[in-house]
Amino acid sequence: xxxxxxxxxxxxxxxxxxxxxxxxxxxxxxxxxxxxxxxxxxxxxxxxxxxxxxxxxxxxxxxxxxxxxxxxxxxxxxxxxxxxxxxxxxxxxxxxxx
Amino acid sequence: xxxxxxxxxxxxxxxxxxxxxxxxxxxxxxxxxxxxxxxxxxxxxxxxxxxxxxxxxxxxxxxxxxxxxxxxxxxxxxxxxxxxxxxxxxxxxxxxxxxxxxxxxxxxxxxxxxxxxxxxxxxxxxxxxxxxxxxxxxxxxxxxxxxxxxxxxxxxxxxxxxxxxxxxxxxxxxxxxxxx
Numbered sequence: 001x002x003x004x005x006x007x008x009x010x011x012x013x014x015x016x017x018x019x020x021x022x023x024x025x026x027x028x029x030x031x032x033x034x035x036x037x038x039x040x041x042x043x044x045x046x047x048x049x050x051x052x053x054x055x056x057x058x059x060x061x062x063x064x065x066x067x068x069x070x071x072x073x074x075x076x077x078x079x080x081x082x083x084x085x086x087x088x089x090x091x092x093x094x095x096x097x098x
Numbered sequence: 099x100x101x102x103x104x105x106x107x108x109x110x111x112x113x114x115x116x117x118x119x120x121x122x123x124x125x126x127x128x129x130x131x132x133x134x135x136x137x138x139x140x141x142x143x144x145x146x147x148x149x150x151x152x153x154x155x156x157x158x159x160x161x162x163x164x165x166x167x168x169x170x171x172x173x174x175x176x177x178x179x180x181x182x183x184x185x186x187x188x189x190x191x192x193x194x195x196x197x198x199x200x201x202x203x204x205x206x207x208x209x210x211x212x213x214x215x216x217x218x219x220x221x222x223x224x225x226x227x228x229x230x231x232x233x234x235x236x237x238x239x240x241x242x243x244x245x246x247x248x249x250x251x252x253x254x255x256x257x258x259x260x261x262x263x264x265x266x267x268x269x270x271x272x273x274x275x276x277x278x
Contacts, residue, residue, distance in 0.1 A: 009232055009263070009264070012213065012267065013229070013233045014232075014233060015127075015130040015210065015233055016210045017130065019125060019130060020122065020125060021125075022122075024121070024125050024129070024144065024148075025118050025121045025122050025125065027148060028118075028121050028148050028152065029117070029121075031148060031152060032117075035152070
């Protein structure tokens with residue numbers, strides 16, 4: 001193999017294999033769908049948990065905001081942590097980077 | 099349908115058929131580029147190529163068309179390769195002087211395999227710049243965008259890498275003759 005000119009080098013380094021197969025595309029799409037499914041599941045579980053919590057809190061109190069107030073008074077740190085977790089989860093789930 | 103229209107459909111409508119078309123159109127270039135960067139580790143190159151397309155899907159809304167879509171994908175591929183290289187399993191480049199003593203390096207009839215194997219004797223920057231310039235046919239400015247290196251550095255990597263490859267091919271010629 002004689003590599004004396006720029007053209008020879010281009011010839012030598014050119015891509016010869018043809019790497020276009022549908023299997024590769026299918027694998028990429030499959031992995032993409034898997035990630036999206038996982039994301040949807042997490043979102044669904046989070047929504048259900050939040051809904052359940054809301055129902056329990058409302059059912060246990062005479063006024064709608066009473067549970068929040070009492071929770072804040074009884075345990076302000078836990079309440080803050082719950083807020084951080086809630087807001088963080090929302091930000092993470094909507095970021096599209098999972 | 100051109101790339102812009104396909105990208106718009108992916109970003110706006112989350113159209114996976116449009117994304118599949120983009121994958122089909124660009125997998126050749128990206129997979130070949132990664133095969134050269136990984137010096138012929140086809141399994142790793144294909145894994146990385148899949149990651150590149152998944153990452154591209156996530157970041158597609160950030161694509162500003164300041165460079166071509168191919169250049170943008172190649173820069174993702176290059177960064178993915180560098181990230182993977184930081185992992186402990188990666189083997190380092192071999193010094194070019196070792197080629198004569200290395201028994202596994204013989205000229206393979208498959209030209210792509212030969213080049214992929216020779217790439218391990220080049221530094222990562224050299225193999226990136228040489229591959230982008232001679233195999234992907236990119237301009238020096240495009241290579242600057244992909245590799246994030248100054249223009250002068252890109253040019254010197256190309257020249258050094260090119261010279262190393264020429265030397266390596268010429269060194270492997272006598273080996274080929276002596277083995278045949």
